[in-house]
Amino acid sequence: MPPPAEPARASVAPRPAPARFATAGDALRTVYGFDAFRGEQAAIIDQVVDGGDAVVLMPTGAGKSVCYQIPALVREGTGLVVSPLIALMHDQVDALRANGVRAEYLNSTQAPQERARVERAYVSGEIDLLYVAPERLNSPATVGLLARGSLSVIAIDEAHCVSQWGHDFRPDYLALGDLDERFPGVPRLALTATATPATHREIAERLRMPTARHFVASFDRPNIQYRIEPKVEPRKQLLAFLRSQPEGAAGIVYALSRKSVDQTAQYLRTQGLDALAYHAGLDAETRARHQARFLRDDGVIMVATIAFGMGIDKPDVRFVAHIDLPKSVEGYYQETGRAGRDGDPSVAWMAYGLGDVVQQRRMIDQSPGDRTYKMRLGQHLDAMLALCETVGCRRQNLLGYFGQDSGACGNCDTCLTPPETWDGLIPAQKLLSTIVRLQRERGQAFGAGHLVDILRGARTERISQQRHDELKTYGIGADLSEQDWRSVIRQLLARGILVAKGEYGTLAPGEPAGAVLSGEAPVPLRRDVLGRGGGGGGSRARRAPASASLDEADQPVFEALRTWRSEQAREQGVPAYIVFGDATLRALAEHRPRTSGDLSAIPGIGEKKREAYGEAVLAVIASS
Template identity: 75%
Template sequence: MPRPVEPADPGVPFDAPPFDDAPPFDDVPPDEWAPPEDDGWMPPPEPYGGSGAPPAAAPPGPGAPPVRDFTGTAPVDVLREVYGYDAFRGDQAAIIDQVTGGGDAVVLMPTGGGKSVCYQVPALVRPGTGLVVSPLIALMHDQVDALVANGVRAAYLNSTQDAAERRRVEQAYVSGGLDLLYVAPERLNTDSARRLLGQGRLSVIAIDEAHCVSQWGHDFRPDYLGLGDLAERFPDVPRIALTATATPATHREISERLQLPGARHFVSSFDRPNIQYRIEAKSDPRRQLTAFIRSQPEGAAGIVYALSRKSVEQTAEYLSAQGIDALPYHAGLPAETRAANQSRFLREDGVVMVATIAFGMGIDKPDVRFVAHIDLPKSVEGYYQETGRAGRDGQPAVAWMAYGLGDVVQQRRMIDQSPGDRTYKMRLGQHLDAMLALCETVGCRRQNLLGYFGEASTPCGNCDTCIEAPDTWDGLVPAQKLLSTIVRLQRERNQAFGAGHLIDILRGASTDRIRQQGHDALATYGLGADLSDQDWRSVIRQLLARGILVARGEYGTLALGESAGGVLRGETPVPLRRDTIGRTSAPRVRRAAAPDGVAAGDVPLFEALRAWRAGVARELGVPAYIVFGDATLRALAQRRPSSLADLDGVPGIGAKKREAYGDAVLEVVAEQAA
């Protein structure tokens, strides 16, 4: 889908002398890209005077200590002082050593694994400014806000800023006053951007969401293809490409297209063990969704994905009528409404965002407790990326989906009607087949999901199929009855029908259409009366998933697939899973949340700290996690510090935050102890 077109930025030339009154430049395309279904992004209200970005080098808060130059500092000391953590996780230390030493890296790390630290720390340690190529303005805002709150001199250049603000950021870069500069790929692939970058000194080049370079991927962005030129323009600057979503084929494509032949590759496990995967047969999706949400702790934030704008609005309205705080988000809503809804989702507890896939990429809310799909995603990559937005804080989260026959027919039809050649449609079909295999597996869903990305694993014991193994039954005879009906209609009458009418024939229904067509005279009429309508829909869905059936044309008529002959001859077994509807049924009201990882005696202090954090976040106009994450509050509730010195070593409290919030935190702790 083409990227929305807007007027070019009326900005200041990248190569203009600092603070000159230069004329506007016109070679920078709009950079408010978003995934399909979105047409732009409006930032939430900013605490920085409406400029669209924090001042380039301004420390947060009054009386904050001066920003420190970390050039040459040991990476672990930067981690401790800036981020408030004592040790790196997983491959972080090895990746940072590779880049800090001047080497290139390609990093595959799951969402929540700490990718940003892998380029932010080298940017602070090496002399110069780290350049970060980021695909979304929302992502830039979020990361820059967090960096500035930690005392890092970070800024971005994008079209939400006015000319004066862009000029200040450009001046800060040229004069060496920035540690990190975030830029969209559209802006970077311009002559004026190249001239600007040549006037300063780059320490590191980080290409985030690098899977966007894959032409076969679900988030392909043509402007990423031009980023390979960075190797020639800045041969002495180490480059790091990062993604959370890549098959082995996409991994190779990233290396080739970004010209990283000598890069060291770091592939972390794709496993998100804190996410529980659940998929159930779709019967009444909105009622099922409501039951699922009510099974979650009260105050849990979540995202619900739907395929169409109409479905988004109707689902949000339905959930609201059930007493759930639900908001819609899609490209057809006014920009102000989208911004307001996104702001509420980021800043408040218990908000459920119902959205198209336009929402989520670039949203760094760590405490999303569930992601739900009421329509089938188009690929496993998309599903993994969307469900990965849950549980970024490492606490338990749920990925839930309701999936039915209509999803399969609709997706097949969309592929048939999509533009592109046979190879392109074949790729789309392969993506869908993998998604259907995940939905229909009788084995561990996590094992299936990880296997798609080339990672071997053992059953997790925590997904729905591990917790309650699905019943299976022999579907050969029902499959033969169905296939025989399709063959007789085609051969004897040159007719083809969709699932609903075929089920009516098999169940012996007496409808006007059956009587008018004379289908009550078919040899298979009434032979499937032993199965319910829902049972037959389950059979057809699973046969479609296996390629025994195919859906054709605009109306989704059913025809025999390549493997149907073996079924008709009785040579191919047809084991089917027995659907369990409403496995996530739950109480009528959402139960109160018991904070994960918080001892009963620490809950009052934890909740008091959360209330204090919410007040600070409202005052600053930032999401609560920019102040402190829940993990930090849990540690504070457990340790009960009584002095500023006691805050040393608390995860998530670096020097800047200790100075900005330390006294207030100690006051909250003291009040609870009184």
């Protein structure tokens, strides 16, 4: 889309906002209250401050936002941030304002007079950071507005949305490749926490950033413990997991359908848990109210479809649970990455079963798109199944998907309790023989449940009516339980030895089945164990709360500060972490500063927060 004509641009002379800080280090200390950058933050910031482009792959919680916020405070002009979600804009603007940064957004939630105020402030050079959605950047009016002011930097957040093969493609991101022509000379950053090497290359190509310097941080989130267990009674398993978490912990439970979300949230409420539902079928007011409670109150569990969560800045999410299989490793990584942004121990738990595999395969078969598109969806699912079925380290498998080598982590379920393997060749041959006989002798195909009944010699009405008790394979699998057979079928589906077909998920031999039937291919299987990661068994034992790492004498101070923080957040109508994060409260409880000058040594307290909260914090500490 071409920029407005030059006369329109010249109607108001641009007035760039003066640089707020002489150096990036000054901005870090004054605004954020930290003395040193983490990882490659400093190198990224130097690249952008010097006028260069950057493509940044950095895991959630590693500090991506600092990489564009600080250049906007050091360079003259206003930093433009392209953000895909309104909720994310609101949270980040609130957090920046709390730190004394002049931040604003333009989106559909604003009244006309409010948008007009922001537009005037931008043209007058009175804004440090301006957040907009990619859809709004495709509006000629917005492009014209931006041309009337002066931009210091352009940040494209969640840049993986530009990938047409990715899990979260958004067509409006494709138009962002024109930003270099619309605003020549303005450095750009493309940032994401989720990208394979192929997606990484696609980001640079589609956003037309051929000279950008690439920064790829480790994808490892060592504070997250990954657990996956076989799905038997998912809601009871979920409840047992939730009851093993810290008292008052907040978390997210993902389900595939709106119906499942509503039913699961209702079930958890009947069990005494503070659970809310979130999906696109709820009205906007209800979604906003539930999201606000999740962000601002302790102990809230959000049960949601994947419509919830991208860009959620809540740092103290202690767990993310999946009761349905995600469609891709990218989606799983992004969703689990919403846990533990503060660096404290967190858990990613999932229950995964045979029905998930059949359902996902059926959805791929029924999806619109050509053969190439469906093949790509199948590849995503295969990688997700490989993560679920691995007998090795989960984290090693996950990082390997993103092109990162690593050793065993020692902190996932398969490392903590290595799974047993067993020889599944004979059961696989029995199952395949049954499928082949039904097809050749009777022209029939069935799903997993009926096939297991045949193999176990069940006396069901359907078996009698179909005379399947006359099959040579009838009853030859009675040595395995129904749950064992479902595990066998799930793992054979995951490896392509079986395929699910049609609307009803009937099973058929896959390409590798011939070698299995002939005995030429081994079939090692993992032996399922319920509650492998410590989430099973129905235990009500809870892990330690956020103050547990403190000495016993410091814990009452932490709790007093936490109560004070909640009151402040409630009065201001903002999430508690915008006042202070748990890490800052722990540092305050441990060091117990006595003067305003002492507060400068506490990480996370910049000048604005010291002025706003210093006296109150010192009073709470003195009286505890």
